[in-house]
Amino acid sequence: MHQRLPVIIFAAVMAAIPFIPGVPPFWIVLLNNIGLAALVAMGLVLLTGVGGLTSFGQAAFCGFGAYTTAVLTTAYGFSPWLTLPLALLVSGIAAVLLGIVTVRLSGHYLPLGTIAWGIGLFYLFSKLEFLGRNDGISGIPPLSIGSFRMLDPGSIYFAIWIGVLISALLTMNLLDSRTGRAIRALRRGHIAGEAFGVQTPRAKLLVFIYAAVLAGLSGWLYAHFQRAANPTPFGAQAGIEYLFIAVVGGAGYVWGAVLGAGIVVILKEVLQSYLPYVFGGQSQLETIVFGILLVVLLQLAPTGVWPWLMARLPLKPGRKIPDTSLPLAKRERTPASAAVLLQIEKARKQFGGVIAVNDVSFDVQAREIVALIGPNGAGKSTTFNLITGVLTTTGGTISVLGHKVDNAPPQEVVKLGVSRTFQHVKLVPDMTVLENVAIGAHLRGSSGAISSMFRLDRADEAKLLAEAARQIERVGLGDQIDQLAGSLSLGQQRIVEIARALCVDPLLLLLDEPAAGLRHMEKQRLAALLRQLRDGGMSVLLVEHDMGFVMDLADRIVVLDFGTKIAEGTPAAIKTNPDVIKAYLGATA
Amino acid sequence: MNTTIMLFLLQDGITNGAIYALLGLALVLVFAVTRVILIPQGEFVTYGALSYAVLATGKVPGTAWLAMAMGLVALALDLFDARRSLRLKRVARAFALNIVLPAAILALAYGFASPKAPIAVNIALSLLIVAAIGLFLYRIAFQPIAHTSVLVLLIASVGCHLALQGLGLVFFGAEGLRGPALSNAALTIGPLRFTGQSLAVYGLTIGFIIALWLFFGFTLMGKALRATAVNRLGARLVGIRTTLSGQIAFLLASLIGAISGILIVPITTLYYDTGFLIGLKGFIAAIIGGLVSYPLTAVAALIVGSVEAFSSFYASNFKEVIVFTLILPVLVLRSLAAPAVEEEKD
Numbered sequence: 001m002h003q004r005l006p007v008i009i010f011a012a013v014m015a016a017i018p019f020i021p022g023v024p025p026f027w028i029v030l031l032n033n034i035g036l037a038a039l040v041a042m043g044l045v046l047l048t049g050v051g052g053l054t055s056f057g058q059a060a061f062c063g064f065g066a067y068t069t070a071v072l073t074t075a076y077g078f079s080p081w082l083t084l085p086l087a088l089l090v091s092g093i094a095a096v097l098l099g100i101v102t103v104r105l106s107g108h109y110l111p112l113g114t115i116a117w118g119i120g121l122f123y124l125f126s127k128l129e130f131l132g133r134n135d136g137i138s139g140i141p142p143l144s145i146g147s148f149r150m151l152d153p154g155s156i157y158f159a160i161w162i163g164v165l166i167s168a169l170l171t172m173n174l175l176d177s178r179t180g181r182a183i184r185a186l187r188r189g190h191i192a193g194e195a196f197g198v199q200t201p202r203a204k205l206l207v208f209i210y211a212a213v214l215a216g217l218s219g220w221l222y223a224h225f226q227r228a229a230n231p232t233p234f235g236a237q238a239g240i241e242y243l244f245i246a247v248v249g250g251a252g253y254v255w256g257a258v259l260g261a262g263i264v265v266i267l268k269e270v271l272q273s274y275l276p277y278v279f280g281g282q283s284q285l286e287t288i289v290f291g292i293l294l295v296v297l298l299q300l301a302p303t304g305v306w307p308w309l310m311a312r313l314p315l316k317p318g319r320k321i322p323d324t325s326l327p328l329a330k331r332e333r334t335p336a337s338a339a340v341l342l343q344i345e346k347a348r349k350q351f352g353g354v355i356a357v358n359d360v361s362f363d364v365q366a367r368e369i370v371a372l373i374g375p376n377g378a379g380k381s382t383t384f385n386l387i388t389g390v391l392t393t394t395g396g397t398i399s400v401l402g403h404k405v406d407n408a409p410p411q412e413v414v415k416l417g418v419s420r421t422f423q424h425v426k427l428v429p430d431m432t433v434l435e436n437v438a439i440g441a442h443l444r445g446s447s448g449a450i451s452s453m454f455r456l457d458r459a460d461e462a463k464l465l466a467e468a469a470r471q472i473e474r475v476g477l478g479d480q481i482d483q484l485a486g487s488l489s490l491g492q493q494r495i496v497e498i499a500r501a502l503c504v505d506p507l508l509l510l511l512d513e514p515a516a517g518l519r520h521m522e523k524q525r526l527a528a529l530l531r532q533l534r535d536g537g538m539s540v541l542l543v544e545h546d547m548g549f550v551m552d553l554a555d556r557i558v559v560l561d562f563g564t565k566i567a568e569g570t571p572a573a574i575k576t577n578p579d580v581i582k583a584y585l586g587a588t589a
Numbered sequence: 590m591n592t593t594i595m596l597f598l599l600q601d602g603i604t605n606g607a608i609y610a611l612l613g614l615a616l617v618l619v620f621a622v623t624r625v626i627l628i629p630q631g632e633f634v635t636y637g638a639l640s641y642a643v644l645a646t647g648k649v650p651g652t653a654w655l656a657m658a659m660g661l662v663a664l665a666l667d668l669f670d671a672r673r674s675l676r677l678k679r680v681a682r683a684f685a686l687n688i689v690l691p692a693a694i695l696a697l698a699y700g701f702a703s704p705k706a707p708i709a710v711n712i713a714l715s716l717l718i719v720a721a722i723g724l725f726l727y728r729i730a731f732q733p734i735a736h737t738s739v740l741v742l743l744i745a746s747v748g749c750h751l752a753l754q755g756l757g758l759v760f761f762g763a764e765g766l767r768g769p770a771l772s773n774a775a776l777t778i779g780p781l782r783f784t785g786q787s788l789a790v791y792g793l794t795i796g797f798i799i800a801l802w803l804f805f806g807f808t809l810m811g812k813a814l815r816a817t818a819v820n821r822l823g824a825r826l827v828g829i830r831t832t833l834s835g836q837i838a839f840l841l842a843s844l845i846g847a848i849s850g851i852l853i854v855p856i857t858t859l860y861y862d863t864g865f866l867i868g869l870k871g872f873i874a875a876i877i878g879g880l881v882s883y884p885l886t887a888v889a890a891l892i893v894g895s896v897e898a899f900s901s902f903y904a905s906n907f908k909e910v911i912v913f914t915l916i917l918p919v920l921v922l923r924s925l926a927a928p929a930v931e932e933e934k935d
Contacts, residue, residue, distance in 0.1 A: 054740050101921045111743060112626065112876045113920050119869060120913030127906045236869075240747050247744050288759070291752030295730045298745050302737050 007169070014161050018154050029153045030269060032225055034261045035160040039218035041245040041257035042167055043211030048243065049251030050175065051207040052187030053103060054111040056239040057118035061212040063125050063234030064091040065219025070137040070229040071130065080143050080224055084217075091216025092209050099208040104201060118239045126231035136230025143224045156225050163221060164258065167214055170453040171254050174210070177452030177461060178445045181435055183207055185428050191390055192426035194410040196419070196504065197443035206449055215242075248297060250304025252430075259306050267293070321481070322434070322465035324473065328444055329463075331505040334416050338402030341366050341508055341539050342387065342418075346396035347406070349382055349563075356382040358563040359396065364508060369530060369540045371550045374560035375583060380543040381423050383560070384510055387541075388420050389413040400508070415443060417507035421497035421514060423543070429486025433477060433496050436485045438468040440503030471499040476525060491517035495526070502533075509533065511542040515549050527553045551575065559583070593780045598898045604787045604856075606894020607794040611849045612871025613878060613886040614801055615842040620875075622814045622838035624739050625731055628746045631868025632753035633719055633846025635861055638854035639761045640715035640847075642768035647704035651760030652718050653695045659725035660691040666729060687728075691721050708769060716847050723843020726753075727835050735835060736821065750865070757861035765858035768851070790852050797845065798887050805883075814838065870897070870912060877919045 018028060040058050048054045068090045069083035078086075102113050126134045143150040143159055150156040174180050182203045185193040190200040223229045232238075241264065249260020271286035301308050342364040349357040357379040364370045372380050385391040387398055389410040398406040400416045419440065427436045445464045447457030472481050475495050480488060485496060494514055501509055511530075515523050523546070530540050530553060544550050550557065551571040559567040559574060561583040567574060574580055612630055619627040636652050643650040664687035671679055694717045701710050730749050734741060772785030805811035817824040817834040824831055846864075853859070853867075874893050878886030893912060900911040 048740065054743070101917055105920060105923065109876065109920065109923065111740075112872060113916060115869070116873060116876070116913050116916040120910050120916075123907070123909040123913065127910065244744055244747065247741070251740070285755065285759075288752045288755035291748040291750070291755065294748030294751070295745050298737075298741055298748070299733050302734060302741050 007165075011165055014165075015158075018157055025153060028157050030265060032153055032157055032160050034258075034265045035157075035164045036218045036222050036225070037242065037245055037265055038164050038258040038261035039167055039221070040215045040242045041249065041261050042164075042171055042254060043214035044242055044246040045249075045251055045254055045257045046171060046175070046183070047207050047211040048246060049253065049256075050187065051183050051204065053204060053208065054243070055114040055208075055211065056111055056236065056243060057098070057114035057121070058211065058215045058242045059234045059236075059238035060118045060121040061091045061094065061215035062219035062222065062238075063121065063229075063231070064094050064212075065216030066223040066229040066234070067125065067131050067137070067219075068216075069220050069223050070140050073141050074137055074139055075130075080141055084220055087220040088213050088216050091212045091219070095209040095212030096205070099205045099212075103204040103208050115236065115239075119236045122231055122235040125234055132230070134231060136228060138228040140223050140227045140229065142227060150224070153225070156221070160221050160225065163217055167217070168254050168258070171210075173455055174449060174453045175254070177457055178438075178442060178447050178464060179203070179206070179449045179452050181431070181439050182442060184431055184435075185439055188426065188428050191410075192422065193439065193442075195388060195390070195414060195422075196440050196500070197411045197414050198439070199411060210449070244294060248294075248304055250306035250308075253304070253306040253310075256304055256306030259309070260304065263305065322462065322469045324466050324469045326463045326466040328441065328467040331417060331444055334401060334403065336401040338399070339366075340364070341368075341401060342541065343399045343402075344383075344387070344396070345398075347383065347386055347393055347398055348395035349379075349386055349391060350394045355563050357386060357560075360560065360563070360565045361396075362558045362565065362568060364539050364541050366507075366539055367534055367537060368555050369534050369542070369553055371554035371557045372541060372543045372560065373545075373547075373550060373557060377562070378560040379563040380560055381512055382563075384420060384512055384543065387413070387510065388418060414504060417504070418510065419501040419504035419506040419508075420510035421494065421501055421512055423512040425490065425493045425497060427485040427493055427496060427500075429484060431485060432482050433472060433485055433488070433499075434465060434468055434481050436496055437472055437499045437503055438464050440471070440500035441467050444503075444505065468499070468503055471502040472496075474502065475499045475529060489517070491519070491522060494518070495522075498526075498529075507538060509538060509540045511540060511544075513543055513545065515544055515546050523549055594902070596779075596781055598902055599895060600781055600783075600787075602895030602898030603891055604790055604894070605897060606874075606891035607790045608849050608853055608867070608890075609871045609874050609893050610794050610887040610890030611797060611845050612868055613874035613890050614797060614883055615845040616868075616871055616875040617878065617883060617886055618801065618845075619838050619842045621818045623727075623731065623735065623742075623835045624818065625742045625746055626739070627842060628743075628750040628865075628868070629726065629753050630842060630846050630871065631864030631866070632750060632757060633723060633843045633864070634850040634853075634867055635757055635761075635859055635864035636722065636753070636850070637715050637719045637847025638768065638850030638859045638864075639757070639766050639861070640718055641711055641851045642766040642854055642859075643761065644698070644702065644706065644711040644714055645704070645708075645769050647702055647706070649695075649698045649702045650715075650718070651756075652715075652722065653691075653698045655756060655760070656691040656718050656721040656725065657695050659722060659729060660687040663687045663725045663728040666733070687725070691725075694718055694721055708771065712771075712851055715851060716844060719843050719847035719850075720840055723839045723846075724836055726843075727839035731839075732832055732835060735831070754862055754865065757864075761861050763861065765860040765863075766854070767858050768854040770855040771852075786852070786855055793848060793852065794887070798883055801883050810837075866909075870894075873912065873916050876916060 017023060040062060044058055065087040068087040069080060072078040072083045072086065073080055098117060102110060105113055125131055131137065143156060150159060175184065182193055182198040185198065186200060186203055193200055245260040245264045246257055248263055250256030268286065268290060271289055275285045275289060340363045344363065345361050346359040347357055348359050360383060372383065374380055382391065386393050389405060389408050389412065393406040397404055400418055403416060405413050405416065441464045445460050447460045451457045469481060472478060475498055477492065477495055477499065480492065485493060488496065494517060498511065498514060515526060518526060527549060534540060554571055557569065557571055557574045558565060559580050566579045566583060567577045616627055616630055619625055640650040640652045664683055667683040667687060698714055701714060726749060730745055731742065734745060770786050771789055774785035776783040805815060813829045814834045814837065817829055817831045821831050870893055874886050874890035877889035893915065896915055897908060897912050901908045
């Protein structure tokens with residue numbers, strides 16, 4: 001991630017462009033427009049590409065920024081610089097209000113909802129008296145520093161591009177941090193993140209506000225660049241276009257936003273100025289060609305131009321190996337009010353008429369490996385979900401260290417020291433093994449979004465990464481530490497999940513089929529690791545189908561069949577239990 | 590409040606609402622089958638309406654030529670896809686669907702183009718033209734990316750909307766058009782006068798709701814379409830032709846769009862870009878209906894229509910603001926009622 005040199009070169013080139021003799025002033029105007037669009041698209045990269053929340057309403061947030069400064073500077077005589085924080089604040093508050101109602105929506109509701117309020121706000125801008133209705137507000141004062149007034153496109157150019165560069169750096173810093181990892185995990189569903197303490201609704205709201213504030217900045221700059229504000233650039237069409245820019249550039253890549261803005265703005269300009277010559281002055285041809293090009297482009301490169309470009313450049317990200325000597329403070333222990341680690345009493349879960357878990361009771365003591373076995377559909381994974389708060393129980397109680405956790409959210413359960421892996425691996429495939437594992441240490445760090453943006457989180461971050469690297473080393477995946485999680489074999493991905501769970505510094509480890517997909521040697525290594533963890537004071541509750549593995553490893557075995565506990569005991573006793581044999585083999589063997 | 594005014598507003602709202610319901614139904618249909626959020630639905634409305642209006646003046650609308658051109662592109666794509674196994678039957682079928690069909694429509698349009706052509710012929714012709722465009726639109730723009738994410742499909746859909754709206758300006762010009770009424774019959778009940786036009790609107794809407802409900806609930810084809818929406822791969826494994834499902838969905842949607850257009854163009858003047866806004870109001874209804882339920886969508890559409898009618902009377906300036914923010918309370922309720930469900934994306 002630390003590729004400062006290309007950024008510096010880019011900044012230097014951008015700074016030099018206005019001074020090149022013979023650059024037409026019109027080019028500068030285009031570059032200004034690119035910068036303004038890039039700011040909004042950058043917010044969308046974070047929101048849509050990284051966070052998986054599609055918004056068509058970003059143009060409306062530009063409107064908030066632009067109208068705030070327009071009203072305050074023209075009607076109340078505020079200084080433009082003073083309105084900058086206010087413009088950002090207004091966009092941010094609007095985002096909080098709209099975000100609270102929209103970000104909780106899943107899937108396709110979100111984009112549709114944003115289209116609706118985007119259009120609603122556009123009409124509001126064009127009808128309100130104090131915003132000048134359809135004519136908008138003109139005569140906005142230019143930005144000025146001392147006696148230097150940014151009247152022409154060439155001078156506000158610097159303000160715009162400094163804004164773009166700073167925003168890009170802040171965004172990249174944010175993504176490369178504890179909060180950033182939580183945001184990057186959003187797109188893959190919320191269960192995995194929440195199991196490690198990520199407050200997903202809050203993370204979603206955060207990116208929503210961040211994107212809105214960037215759009216507000218763009219709107220503020222726009223108002224002082226055009227020296228006027230009217231509703232047209234803040235309508236649905238513009239909102240669609242910003243999303244288009246992000247997708248063309250490569251939603252998910254900060255610089256993709258800048259590239260996409262460049263491509264789209266220049267393309268539109270070229271179409272507008274040359275098409276009439278080719279086709280003899282037909283009106284609106286550029287929209288037609290623009291639309292068709294958009295469809296063609298998506299068919300050729302659905303992931304956008306930036307990743308396509310990067311794959312063809314001989315740039316390899318440098319290896320960044322964290323310093324594993326930095327200690328990370330232990331998780332804060334909750335005082336235990338019971339000797340038993342995990343106590344399940346008559347836990348019950350019904351899905352409609354199906355009883356998935358039927359009054360199951362068992363416990364896990366300290367320093368113990370307990371295996372939960374049973375045929376497919378016996379309710380083992382459901383039991384795990386009940387313990388970790390992914391599902392709520394229909395009846396019965398589940399307590400950890402004497403604290404009742406049935407119906408507690410996953411984020412609270414993990415705080416008690418219960419961490420888990422998933423039967424269907426839930427890693428973020430486009431994050432490295434190190435970053436994925438570091439999500440496990442989410443609760444052991446404290447840096448927030450603001451401190452990450454300004455790189456004040458580095459000490460905290462280094463400790464988190466050091467811990468993640470130690471756990472990766474411990475499970476034996478040190479060589480794969482900087483590979484993308486998606487490129488590993490399924491068996492290795494399960495081991496990555498174990499490392500992630502270990503990062504919690506847990507008392508109780510819940511492993512859902514950890515040995516599935518492992519080779520014989522790897523299974524032996526896993527068994528050795530689990531024994532070593534137990535001897536170090538941890539307890540393990542595991543679901544597993546490999547009987548050899550379970551019988552060798554477990555201190556105690558609980559057998560479920562059709563949601564009901566049919567046996568419990570030592571491996572030797574379970575092996576000869578007639579009920580268990582019947583459940584597995586189906587006959588009186 | 591005056592009861593007569595209220596009744597008038599309500600009648601107006603229900604007529605508009607019925608149109609929004611038709612469009613909402615089409616949107617739900619397309620989304621449920623192809624996961625495409627069909628922004629160009631509005632263009633189907635304008636194309637249907639304005640083609641009908643142009644045909645009524647005795648001219649052939651440019652949309653007939655557009656269907657022909659899209660057929661050519663579709664043929665090229667079909668041949669390119671089939672380049673490894675160019676069997677005569679397959680090529681002949683592609684040729685028949687993509688060339689013969691639009692050519693026949695074009696020929697019919699020229700054959701019947703006269704100011705004296707009966708209304709029914711004009712309606713049939715405009716429906717045929719728009720249906721062909723809808724069919725080819727799926728083939729050209731969406732079939733090649735049918736497996737991608739909802740977001741990519743959505744952006745492609747926006748692209749189609751832009752292109753079709755621009756073409757609409759080329760074909761029909763910036764001036765608005767009106768078409769002849771379907772029937773001049775009228776019925777008076779108390780202070781209200783029901784025109785044959787608005788009765789046709791109600792009848793067709795109810796008819797479509799029942800037909801769609803029967804089709805998706807009780808026919809094998811309907812169930813196959815729904816299965817495609819849930820899991821394309823699974824649907825293919827059990828022998829459902831997912832491409833066909835998508836084509837049927839687009840065909841139905843374009844037909845519904847064109848019918849709505851023909852129903853409203855005698856009532857109000859339509860411009861080349863009117864469809865977008867009408868389509869969006871259909872969206873509001875569809876979202877309130879949760880993109881799954883046809884009856885709920887229809888009820889929501891009636892509410893949207895009524896709210897629009899009342900707000901245009903009491904706060905005409907803020908009509909659109911009110912209609913589009915109507916969605917917010919619904920979204921809040923939805924987000925409170927339904928806890929977020931885990932969904933694997935990408």
